[in-house]
Amino acid sequence: MKSPSRNDNEEKIKSTRNEAMQSVNSALNHSVDTLPESTLTDIARVRALALNSKNVQLNLQKSILDTIIAWLFNPMFKIGVPVAAAITIFISVNYVSVDTIPELPLAMMAADIPTEDFAMLEDLEFITWLAENEQSTLL
Amino acid sequence: MEAFLVDIEKRAYHMAAFSTGSHADALDLLQDSMIKLVTKYQDKPSKEWKPLFYKILQNRIRDWHRHQKVKSLLFFWKNDEIEEWPPTNNDDGVLDTPEKNLTKDQQQGAAIEHLKKLSPKQQQCFLLRSWEGLSVADTADIMQCSQGSVKTHYFRAVSKLRTMMEDDHEITF
Numbered sequence: 001m002k003s004p005s006r007n008d009n010e011e012k013i014k015s016t017r018n019e020a021m022q023s024v025n026s027a028l029n030h031s032v033d034t035l036p037e038s039t040l041t042d043i044a045r046v047r048a049l050a051l052n053s054k055n056v057q058l059n060l061q062k063s064i065l066d067t068i069i070a071w072l073f074n075p076m077f078k079i080g081v082p083v084a085a086a087i088t089i090f091i092s093v094n095y096v097s098v099d100t101i102p103e104l105p106l107a108m109m110a111a112d113i114p115t116e117d118f119a120m121l122e123d124l125e126f127i128t129w130l131a132e133n134e135q136s137t138l139l
Numbered sequence: 140m141e142a143f144l145v146d147i148e149k150r151a152y153h154m155a156a157f158s159t160g161s162h163a164d165a166l167d168l169l170q171d172s173m174i175k176l177v178t179k180y181q182d183k184p185s186k187e188w189k190p191l192f193y194k195i196l197q198n199r200i201r202d203w204h205r206h207q208k209v210k211s212l213l214f215f216w217k218n219d220e221i222e223e224w225p226p227t228n229n230d231d232g233v234l235d236t237p238e239k240n241l242t243k244d245q246q247q248g249a250a251i252e253h254l255k256k257l258s259p260k261q262q263q264c265f266l267l268r269s270w271e272g273l274s275v276a277d278t279a280d281i282m283q284c285s286q287g288s289v290k291t292h293y294f295r296a297v298s299k300l301r302t303m304m305e306d307d308h309e310i311t312f
Contacts (some may be wrong), residue, residue, distance in 0.1 A: 020301040021269050027250035028270050032149045042153050042166055047144050050173030057178055 140181055143188050145172060151196055159257065160202045172196040190277040193267060197281050204259070240280055253303040257296050264292035265300075274307060 035043075071077055148169065156165035180191050212295040254262060260282070267278045268289070278293075279286045 020304055021297060023246070023304065024254055024272055024300055025267070027247035028254075028266075030154065030247050032153050035149060035153075039162065040149075041150070042167070043148050046166055047141070047148055047169040047173060050144065050177050051141055053174045054177045054181060092265075095223060095275060118239045 140177060140189075143185065143192075147189065147192060150271065151192070155196060155200060155255075157266070158262070159203055164203060168199045170197065171199050189271075190273065190281060192196075193271065193273070193277075197263065197267075248302075249307055250304070253300050253307075256303065257299060260298070261292050261296035264289055266298040268293050269297075275299045282293075 142272045151172070152165055152169050155168040159165050159168065172192060175195050176188065176192050180188065182192065237273060254265065258266065263282060264278060266275045267281060268275070273281070275286050277291050282289060282292075
């Protein structure tokens with residue numbers, strides 16, 4: 001159990017702390033209440049700007065959306081997209097990649113075939129045919 | 140939202156100005172914080188606005204201090220003159236009871252000066268807890284520290300203020 005004098009001390013400290021706090025708080029409140037007119041005007045301007053920023057953002061989003069919609073329903077876009085799609089499909093179907101050409105058969109790379117014989121193999125189809133043959137025999 | 144901003148703006152400005160010591164910077168910080176609150180958190184329940192707003196503001200103030208630190212390191216030869224805040228206003232009107240009002244003004248001025256002498260953390264903690272009346276949990280969230288730290292900062296701030304005020308008036312509360 002605490003002694004009465006100790007209790008009194010604690011109470012005293014508590015009350016002095018409260019007094020100090022109140023004193024500073026009232027000083028702060030007074031400082032806020034006596035802000036110069038120019039500062040208040042600046043603060044009001046800042047607030048108006050902040051509140052308006054939401055509308056500006058919404059308007060911006062709306063205008064972007066409107067632009068996209070208008071672009072989608074543009075006649076040029078309606079024609080352009082199918083044409084572009086058709087061209088893309090045509091190119092992708094007919095495109096022959098270098099990777100699809102098979103490598104020279106291993107047998108031809110061996111030393112059995114003289115180097116000058118390679119000159120005879122100018123035709124790419126012939127090489128392909130040989131490669132296919134090589135592959136089929138291996139299988 | 141507008142009513143909330145009207146209610147909070149002066150104190151928030153005061154807090155920012157107190158921390159930065161500059162009217163222009165305080166306005167910038169206030170504007171940034173308000174814009175962020177309005178654009179990002181307007182849909183949140185209104186009771187959450189206050190802690191959210193102060194969290195944004197304190198983050199901005201922290202960023203400002205970091206920026207100032209880097210700036211002073213990079214441009215160490217420059218001595219930026221920081222305007223005095225709060226501005227001293229000697230034309231405060233004619234007072235009915237000059238002596239009484241002068242003493243009151245002096246006391247309030249002294250209290251503000253004492254508050255300035257606290258460390259930034261203690262200042263921040265005191266302003267949020269005592270002046271704004273935020274809870275320990277909210278203050279801890281705003282200051283991004285533990286609740287124990289908030290209690291410590293607050294206790295030290297109040298003790299220092301009390302000591303300084305006692306020294307000032309050569310009295311013991």
